[in-house]
Amino acid sequence: MQDGVIAGIDDVRRGRAVQVPDDAVLLPGLVDSHVHVNEPGRTEWEGFRSATLAAAAGGVTTIVDMPLNCVPPTTTADALAIKKDAAAKSAHVDIGFWGGAVPDNLGELAPLHEAGVFGFKCFLSPSGVDEFPHLDRTQLLAAMEEIAALGSRIIVHAEDPALLGADGALGRGYEAFLASRPPASEASAIDAVIDAARRTGARAHILHLSDAHSLPAIRAAKAEGVALTVETCPHYLTIVAEEIPDGASEFKCCPPIRDASNRDLLWAGIVDGTIDAIVSDHSPSTVELKRSGGGDFGLAWGGIAGLQVGLSAVWTEARSRGIPLETLLPLFTTGPAAVAGLAGAGSIEPGAPAHLTVFGVDDPYTIEAARLLHKNPITAYDHRVLSGRIRRTWLHGRATYDLTEGGDGDAPRLRGNPRGRLLSTRAAD
Numbered sequence: 001m002q003d004g005v006i007a008g009i010d011d012v013r014r015g016r017a018v019q020v021p022d023d024a025v026l027l028p029g030l031v032d033s034h035v036h037v038n039e040p041g042r043t044e045w046e047g048f049r050s051a052t053l054a055a056a057a058g059g060v061t062t063i064v065d066m067p068l069n070c071v072p073p074t075t076t077a078d079a080l081a082i083k084k085d086a087a088a089k090s091a092h093v094d095i096g097f098w099g100g101a102v103p104d105n106l107g108e109l110a111p112l113h114e115a116g117v118f119g120f121k122c123f124l125s126p127s128g129v130d131e132f133p134h135l136d137r138t139q140l141l142a143a144m145e146e147i148a149a150l151g152s153r154i155i156v157h158a159e160d161p162a163l164l165g166a167d168g169a170l171g172r173g174y175e176a177f178l179a180s181r182p183p184a185s186e187a188s189a190i191d192a193v194i195d196a197a198r199r200t201g202a203r204a205h206i207l208h209l210s211d212a213h214s215l216p217a218i219r220a221a222k223a224e225g226v227a228l229t230v231e232t233c234p235h236y237l238t239i240v241a242e243e244i245p246d247g248a249s250e251f252k253c254c255p256p257i258r259d260a261s262n263r264d265l266l267w268a269g270i271v272d273g274t275i276d277a278i279v280s281d282h283s284p285s286t287v288e289l290k291r292s293g294g295g296d297f298g299l300a301w302g303g304i305a306g307l308q309v310g311l312s313a314v315w316t317e318a319r320s321r322g323i324p325l326e327t328l329l330p331l332f333t334t335g336p337a338a339v340a341g342l343a344g345a346g347s348i349e350p351g352a353p354a355h356l357t358v359f360g361v362d363d364p365y366t367i368e369a370a371r372l373l374h375k376n377p378i379t380a381y382d383h384r385v386l387s388g389r390i391r392r393t394w395l396h397g398r399a400t401y402d403l404t405e406g407g408d409g410d411a412p413r414l415r416g417n418p419r420g421r422l423l424s425t426r427a428a429d
Helices: 048-057 077-088 110-114 137-150 174-180 183-200 212-224 234-238 260-271 310-320 325-332 334-340
Strands: 025-028 030-035 060-065 094-097 120-123 153-157 203-206 228-232 356-366 385-395 398-402
Touching: 025 325, 030 048, 030 310, 030 334, 048 060, 048 385, 048 398, 060 334, 060 385, 077 094, 077 110, 120 137, 137 153, 137 183, 137 203, 183 203, 183 212, 183 228, 212 228, 212 260, 228 260, 228 334, 234 260, 234 310, 260 325, 310 325, 310 356, 310 385, 325 334
Parallel strands: 030 060, 060 094, 120 153, 153 203, 203 228
Antiparallel strands: 025 356, 356 385, 385 398
16 A cells, blocks of 8 residues: 555565455455435434444445435535535545435535536435435426436435335334335336436436345346346345344334245346445434334334444355355445446546455454444444454544554454545536
8 A cells, every 4th residue: 555545466575465364354445325414403313423433434435315304405516515514524434425306406416516416315205204205207297307417426315205104103013104105115116217217318326225026126126228227235144124123213214124935036236237236224222212102113203223244244144055255255345336337436447535444254253332433322223242353444544443442352443544535527627
């Protein structure tokens, strides 16, 4: 490594060499293109400091922040400037930003594009926060026409509100919540995105795919040449509905975690290459909000907090299925980088940013929510026993996280002041 970039793969004389123990592997820094940081406005849920510390401890060196749950939402260039100002003070990893496409800013997306956002997120069903309303089908088509003309991309929360259950109390049993957000809702919305992408030529991305039965439609659209990508998340690949206890509202997310047979089909989509990325959809809130209604799945706030543990969780499940690490690696690195259009991220090659991480593939890892570095001590992964853990992370050639320097082998150390950079599609930024 030299001057924050990779100087060479074999010729260690050109810069500082990275030494890796025999029982670990050196990976490129991971990329997570789906993170809700929530700052400013809801910083009690999460913030740039805590989110980027958790990212570094999970081997993630680049995140792309979502445009909602913060106040103001990132739907104007002025709001983006406010968010960048907050992030610049606290970034322990590199951060890019998505813009938002909502009914009020359609026809006026160019300023956000010119300000350097990596694309535009929209919802096709209510987002859960009033300041970020969803698009109907006509508005989706208009947004995609505008985004195609800008040469940008749209990323879509794909659930059809006409097929969702009514808001309100559902009780402490997970089955009622699962029934309220059926696979048909995802399938209908995904079909609409594919049709609009086909008609407009816009680059479209399906967020947090939970319904594996939509994979054939996605696969066919890709084969047809539609500019479409899709992601799924660690919680859909590692947790199943049958295991979720009554009242355990930390497992609530939208779309929901589905059954074991669905999980198997998602893994088939990983292996055959249909799924382009595995990202956290880290969407934390306060413990009080997650426990709203005393564990009623209809009243609790949704979202899984898991930015720090994604690779470990997915690797544990993958190895039980005989799937090698090299199959997973692009989905955590170059895959999400390509989704967001992040040049150079997620790779180890001369000239790339020297973002690296050491992964102990056999290291035992029992998750304790209170010891994770995101802000609020609640997660669906609490008490899960995993295999594989991040030992060390470098950002721009300098160590930013080290598991082994805490003294007892299990007390991580974050090293140095925040050195993350704010990323932009504008070359001058």
